[in-house]
Amino acid sequence: MNDHTVKSFDEQLQALSAAVAQMGGLAEAQLAAAIDAIARRDSSAAESAVAGDARIDALQQEIEERALRLLALRQPMAVDLRDTMAAIKIANELERIGDLAKNIAKRALVLNREPPIRLTQSLGRMGKAAQNQLKQVLDAFSSRDAEEAESVWQRDGEIDEIYNSLFRELLTYMMEDPRTIGLCTHLLFVAKNIERSGDHCTNIAEVVYHMVKAGHLTAARPKADITSETSVPYENPAA
């Protein structure tokens, strides 16, 4: 970052991005706890994820206020303006990821009261992929690395592919044994939420790219989620 003649301005900008990184850490911990809650049937992790959301929300407000104050008092230009806007946008996305994690954790509390189902392992794997994306994009933010942000953006397709596969498998499960419908519906939402957090990571990647390069990642992103067009034909298991 360039040095400004007004030193406190620098400090304010740095404090802002430190707050965003801190919020990122909270979102990471939140998502990790939610995924653990599902994959390891760890209900105490689920409870901590549910409780942790309030802190993320508070930090988002704080970041927004800091950024607004900075905009009003300093009228930042060029890269400083992009930094400030990026802080607001990223905080917004992180808050959404926190919400999704909280929702996953709540469902984990329900799932863990039922007998174990093997598919939670696959969800755990999908969750790890999303955690990875979040980690990389936050690293890219901290190190202002546009290439790394772009590679996160490119990789979202992998999570989508796992989602497609799980979606089909869950539908098949439900058809084979209607008793699993309740459980599988929760799992379906968990998978959807993980997929959504992956999407938020790509949004953050776009913001980071713009913050560093002042340009946009405009090429069509490799979107691979096809579940909205997927149907599995019903085969009567009794037949």
Next chain:
Amino acid sequence: MVESLRLLRGWMGPVLLGLVAGGAVVAWAGADALWGLVGFALLALLVRRFLSFEPKAARASTPAPPADPLAGLPPLARLLLERLPLPVMLLDGNVRVLLTNGDMQMALGPALERKHLSAVLRNPAVLDAVETALITGEAGNVPFSIAGLVERHYEAYTARIDEGLVALVLHDITAIRRSEQMRADFVANASHELRTPLAAVSGFIDTLRGHARDDEAARDRFLGIMAAEAARMRRLIDDLLSLTRIELNEHVPPLGRVELESVVRQAAAALAPLAAQDGITVSIESAALPEILGDHDELVQLFQNLIHNAIKYGRSGGQVAVTLGREDGPNANVFAAVKDDGEGIPREALPRLTERFYRVDVKRSRERGGTGLGLAIVKHILSRHQGRLSIDSKVGEGSTFTVFLPTLAAPDVEEILQKPPESHPVTEVL
């Protein structure tokens, strides 16, 4: 409106002031004072340039260098910090990194100094512990994990050394955590997967003791099935054991120098009898490749698994082609592609192939003696080698499994080879 206010605060303000004052003079003294007006405006600009109206602290001037909190640190202490075989970091009162040692840079990456802790180690629990230490002086000890291809686990110790100076020391507990996790996974997987063949074997034993006791034909058939089930159990245990061993070491980078082509040839040679049984020919085509850093035995196992799969799921009497090469570019990866001409894999199964016990076609896999672990083993070996696997498949046309492995520039290889080996001894878990 805001825009014009901003201008007013900038250079426009003084100029306007000058003009107004000048105007008053013109009105009072007549047209001759027009020059006076211009003079006032210029004067006002000069005043603006050299006299700042901003508060003193924010005035544009070279700021005094901040007092170095490490000034009192004797060189010997610095050396001690650097040589400590533990990641250590010193932080100031604003939670900014003052000093790190080499181990810390290995753990968190280079160029950490002057950054806020949350920019280099984004863990809320650690951040809280550091802040607590800063404010109350209370020492802390929190476990945390860093996500990634290979998750790492640490314990963070915090202690206040002085007013506004906190030390953060990490203890890498990845190896301990992994071995705990492996044990749990092994027991869960083994008991689950061994149940089916075991049930079959004990069922046949009951039958042989009972009404099939004197039926010679049935006895022979049952013994054959029991032998096959026992063999399946043995394969499962073998695969589970090697998976466990590989996972345990996954976070330790391999240090051997390996020639990819000889590895692939060795793997293919071991499978030649199997290929001959199915009338499948295995061909290997290679370009001149640089050596890579790797674990020879693990890489042989990786290619054995891939070539074995290609033989198992390929067309009987068909072709398995292994192509070795190198991507374009200065630090390009080397790759090895294993291609079969079997039935191919449906698209929705592709992302999950490396999942433990995931099988595209359960019945077929059982028939062909698959354990459902082969590609999981491949994945873990690759993640230790920082490589990746890409799978291309078209239903009806066959599949290609391509392994990419990083090459290192020559100096890097030397540097890594000179490093003493990791201090975590490999122990068998079971």
